[in-house]
Amino acid sequence: MNEFELIAKLAKSLPTNKSVVTGAGDDCAVLDLGTPDKLVLFKTDAVVEGVHFTIETPPEKIGRKALARCLSDIAAMAGTPVAALVTIGLPEKFDPEFVGNIYDGLGALARRCGVAIVGGETTTNPGRIFISIALLGTVARGKQVLRSGAKTGDAIFVTGELGGSLAEKHLEFEPRLEEARWLAEHFPIHAMIDLSDGLAGDLPHILKASGVGAELLKSAIPVSRAAKLQAQKKPPFAAALTDGEDFELLFTIASRDAVKLLDTWKKKFPKLKLSCIGKIIAGDGITIRDKTGAQKLNTHGYVHFA
Amino acid sequence: MNEFELIAKLAKSLPTNKSVVTGAGDDCAVLDLGTPDKLVLFKTDAVVEGVHFTIETPPEKIGRKALARCLSDIAAMAGTPVAALVTIGLPEKFDPEFVGNIYDGLGALARRCGVAIVGGETTTNPGRIFISIALLGTVARGKQVLRSGAKTGDAIFVTGELGGSLAEKHLEFEPRLEEARWLAEHFPIHAMIDLSDGLAGDLPHILKASGVGAELLKSAIPVSRAAKLQAQKKPPFAAALTDGEDFELLFTIASRDAVKLLDTWKKKFPKLKLSCIGKIIAGDGITIRDKTGAQKLNTHGYVHFA
Numbered sequence: 001m002n003e004f005e006l007i008a009k010l011a012k013s014l015p016t017n018k019s020v021v022t023g024a025g026d027d028c029a030v031l032d033l034g035t036p037d038k039l040v041l042f043k044t045d046a047v048v049e050g051v052h053f054t055i056e057t058p059p060e061k062i063g064r065k066a067l068a069r070c071l072s073d074i075a076a077m078a079g080t081p082v083a084a085l086v087t088i089g090l091p092e093k094f095d096p097e098f099v100g101n102i103y104d105g106l107g108a109l110a111r112r113c114g115v116a117i118v119g120g121e122t123t124t125n126p127g128r129i130f131i132s133i134a135l136l137g138t139v140a141r142g143k144q145v146l147r148s149g150a151k152t153g154d155a156i157f158v159t160g161e162l163g164g165s166l167a168e169k170h171l172e173f174e175p176r177l178e179e180a181r182w183l184a185e186h187f188p189i190h191a192m193i194d195l196s197d198g199l200a201g202d203l204p205h206i207l208k209a210s211g212v213g214a215e216l217l218k219s220a221i222p223v224s225r226a227a228k229l230q231a232q233k234k235p236p237f238a239a240a241l242t243d244g245e246d247f248e249l250l251f252t253i254a255s256r257d258a259v260k261l262l263d264t265w266k267k268k269f270p271k272l273k274l275s276c277i278g279k280i281i282a283g284d285g286i287t288i289r290d291k292t293g294a295q296k297l298n299t300h301g302y303v304h305f306a
Numbered sequence: 307m308n309e310f311e312l313i314a315k316l317a318k319s320l321p322t323n324k325s326v327v328t329g330a331g332d333d334c335a336v337l338d339l340g341t342p343d344k345l346v347l348f349k350t351d352a353v354v355e356g357v358h359f360t361i362e363t364p365p366e367k368i369g370r371k372a373l374a375r376c377l378s379d380i381a382a383m384a385g386t387p388v389a390a391l392v393t394i395g396l397p398e399k400f401d402p403e404f405v406g407n408i409y410d411g412l413g414a415l416a417r418r419c420g421v422a423i424v425g426g427e428t429t430t431n432p433g434r435i436f437i438s439i440a441l442l443g444t445v446a447r448g449k450q451v452l453r454s455g456a457k458t459g460d461a462i463f464v465t466g467e468l469g470g471s472l473a474e475k476h477l478e479f480e481p482r483l484e485e486a487r488w489l490a491e492h493f494p495i496h497a498m499i500d501l502s503d504g505l506a507g508d509l510p511h512i513l514k515a516s517g518v519g520a521e522l523l524k525s526a527i528p529v530s531r532a533a534k535l536q537a538q539k540k541p542p543f544a545a546a547l548t549d550g551e552d553f554e555l556l557f558t559i560a561s562r563d564a565v566k567l568l569d570t571w572k573k574k575f576p577k578l579k580l581s582c583i584g585k586i587i588a589g590d591g592i593t594i595r596d597k598t599g600a601q602k603l604n605t606h607g608y609v610h611f612a
Binding site: 016038046051127134 | 317344431
């Protein structure tokens with residue numbers, strides 16, 4: 001048994017109870033704690049020195065990123081974040097000012113997003129800084145957007161531009177909280193996820209959960225300027241498909257709503273691009289179409305296009 | 307600025323919002339998410355290889371302990387645990403069976419306590435296993451027991467026996483969930499905490515939060531058999547005061563309720579000792595009285611008694 005098989009096996013045998021609306025496997029867990037008009041969202045996410053940041057990363061940006069990743073998951077459910085706990089594992093010798101600056105960056109983003117920091121702990125983690133954020137949010141009862149609702153014929157949309165996040169954006173991205181709530185309030189969004197592992201990595205989560213496939217139009221996929229600037233390292237279109245940490249929203253809606261959505265969006269969020277990149281089809285997996293024909297993306301997100 | 311000063315400073319400037327009933331500084335955060343009859347409890351706790359367990363610790367007991375520590379904090383608020391998220395940081399080379407067994411131990415305790423495991427993540431933590439648990443619970447609105455309610459004249463009680471936990475109990479302790487809920491339902495409990503850092507370390511949290519002092523009767527403090535067996539390493543009474551990880555309940559109630567509590571407790575929980583160990587007094591700090599007189603415990607919990 002390898003580690004992925006193990007984790008899949010573990011996920012199947014986890015204990016549950018009557019409070020659980022949606023357990024492991026979506027962007028957040030959804031719980032019913034008896035609030036008449038709301039459900040509770042629950043999420044944790046960790047960043048580790050040497051994996052998600054380095055000791056050269058400005059500490060304010062480390063703290064900001066740690067919280068922003070969790071906020072992006074709340075956004076992907078169309079929820080509102082409420083309160084967070086911060087766990088920091090620290091090497092035995094650490095610089096209190098560095099840790100203070102991590103908190104400053106985290107606290108500034110929390111304040112701006114209306115999130116209370118209600119505690120947490122510092123503990124020892126010899127060798128490296130480890131930050132785990134636990135975040136609670138709420139969503140209007142019945143308005144939570146899961147990964148599992150995509151339907152054949154749906155239009156597939158993505159916010160912003162994709163690829164090349166490691167150059168800068170992964171430390172400064174804006175969780176799409178306002179946009180996601182607005183979407184869920186004004187349109188029947190069928191399925192949604194935030195892009196943490198790239199379009200080729202995360203769209204399959206929607207497809208598998210919904211039992212459908214997708215056909216993407218190559219020319220419609222918004223490739224970021226950062227990905228284009230790094231063309232010598234990686235072909236920009238490949239970067240847009242496979243680079244992680246874009247933290248944009250990927251969602252599907254009925255195709256009849258697509259034009260109205262694009263029109264309304266431009267007025268509401270004139271500064272943030274919204275692109276219709278393809279459609280949900282019967283079957284499975286991702287097919288990419290350009291003027292020369294259609295090609296299936298393999299399961300690991302490897303891109304054949306040059 | 308040292309690390310403790312830093313953390314105290316950070317805790318003062320954390321962002322808050324109208325959902326926060328009790329923020330950082332008690333056993334759990336208390337939130338009002340609009341459930342008519344309930345408040346929400348929110349807690350995280352981490353265990354780290356080489357700090358809280360070793361690679362020789364049976365993995366089932368590592369998982370069990372990670373969750374039990376959080377459950378003990380929910381107990382200290384007189385709450386009911388509902389759902390947990392599990393974050394595991396793993397070295398690059400790890401044994402999937404070992405990790406599976408951690409989950410087994412954690413899952414078995416969760417199931418027995420009615421807690422749903424609703425997700426989490428595994429991430430890389432080079433060098434050592436790091437487990438962080440985030441736990442949500444509920445408590446009847448107005449029935450949450452804080453650290454800050456102790457009043458002059460209160461009787462001070464502790465469950466079980468204290469000291470020597472490292473020999474065995476720290477891996478097998480039973481979170482006092484049922485006992486704490488029963489206490490809060492049947493008696494006006496003024497203040498409560500779970501003993502993670504020893505009586506001399508944790509009673510001051512109640513005293514400071516409540517603005518009072520305590521006088522303990524040396525002969526009334528229940529010293530565990532494990533502490534007595536390790537008398538050559540550490541005087542048993544010192545162990546009972548300063549050893550960590552007992553995870554018993556420490557609480558105060560009006561002295562007029564003390565006799566009735568002891569009588570009722572014996573019938574309800576005949577197997578678990580309950581001891582009245584002293585009283586809340588005006589002033590601050592802990593005074594310990596024996597037949598030779600009274601002596602003040604210094605702030606670091608160092609014990610002068612042999």
